[in-house]
Amino acid sequence: MRAGLIRDLAVALVSLGVLLALPALFPQPALRDFLIYFFAYGLLAMSLNLLVGLTGLVSFGHAAYFASGAYAFGLLMQSGRVSVPLAALAAIGGTALLALVIGAICVRLKEIYFAFITLAFQMFIHSIIVTWVSLTGGDQGLxxxxxxPPFLGIDLNDARVLYGACAVLFVLCVLAMRQVSQSPFGYTLRMIRDNPARANFLGVNVAAAKLGIFVFAGAMASVGGLILALFVSGAYPEFAFWTTSGEAIFMIMLGGTKLFxxxxxxxLLLQTLNHYVTIYTEYHGLVLGTVILLIVLGLRRGIADTLYDTLRQRRAPRPAASPPPASSPAVAATADDLAKGRTV
Incomplete structure (x- = not known):
């Protein structure tokens, strides 16, 4: 585990260096904007995959925690009483508490019932956002x-500094999710996904383990909402609508659940399609639906999973051809006699 942690830290540092260098190599503001959207929705998709791919819990309401992080952070900052770091920590902690309350109810249900009750809670939160106009701004958002405000010499009003802060948050959260997935707790979740009855027989508290990953995934999703709220300087009811959870499901389907x-x-694929398709045609929904259908029906798994399996099959050593079975002396003699025209 120590060797794996050192390797993951090295990969995280290299990845952060590349992300910070990209705006310097390509100074167009559009690239920074695109990458910040990628950071926000990437954390939403990866945190949802902790439930779907790692634990086998299909949630249709994960965007509720994405919106919770955005609104909690925005409201705290509008109060003018806290700094950016404290508001961010409070938003993440508050979202984790919300996920704890909702998860305590949801994790006791299975399969389709779990999926629909998470959707019900999300729509409940969305309705609160829309109707509590005095606090949330209703349909207009915050x-x-x-x-x-600047903190510790960091001014997020500078677009480059804001991008760097979002990149650091993104890499730290991905690293945290990586450590959880590779920990003994992560392998316990895999066992629950594959055979919950056996996990329970071995003494695993299945409900507690599901609740733990549910809360952690909700907290990670809130960081994505926080990043998006910082970037757009606001929070909107669409963050908590069911279509946002649907987009997260699409991202997982397009990329795959097997690879971290x-x-x-x-x-990356969905955000790229959203960006370019909307430029060239107003029928972006039709184009996106067609692409998703082609990938799901054609590959029957995500693109990353397909590439990984293909490379692994190519690198796998081919089994050596087995030698022909040795003939017994009697059979060999009989064959030799027949070749010479004699009978035995």
Missing amino acids: RGGIPR LGPLVGT
Whole structure:
């Protein structure tokens, strides 16, 4: 585990260096904007995959925690009483507490019942956001923007500094999710996914383990909402709508659930399609639906999973050809006599 941690830290540092270098190599503001969207929705998809791919819990309401992080952070910053780091920590902690309350109810249900009750809770939270106009702004979202006062010499009003802060948050959260997935707790979740009855027989508290990963996934999703709220300087009811959870499911389907970074591949593909398709045609829904159908029906798994399996099959050593079975002396003699025209 120590060797794996050192390797993951090295990969995280290299990845952070590449992300920070990209705006310097390509200074167009559009690239920074695209990458910040990628960070936000990538964390949403990867945190959902902790439930779907790692634990076998299909949630249709994961965007509720994405929106919770955005609204909690925005409201705290609009109060003017806390700094950016404290507001971020409070938003993540508050979302984790919300996930704990909801998860305590949801994790006791199975399969389709779990999926639909998570959707019900998400729509309940969405209705609160829309109807509590005095607090959330209703359909218009948080009005007045989100202040970004400097802290510790860091001024998030600078677009480059904001991008760097979002990149650091993104890499730290991905690293944290990686450690959880590779920990003994992560392998316990895999056992629950594959055979919950056997896990329970071996003494695993299945409900507690599911609740633990549910809360952690909700907290990670809230960081994605926080990043998006910082970038757009606001929070909107669409963050908690069912279509946002649907987009996260699409990202996982496009990228795959087997590889840890598979959802990021799906996020990159979906965000790229959203960006370019909407430029060239107004029928972006038709194009996106066609692409998703082709990948799901053609590959029957995510792109990253397909590439991984293909490379593994190519690198796998081919089995050596087995030698022909040795003939017994009597059979060999008989064959030799027949070749010479004699009978035995």
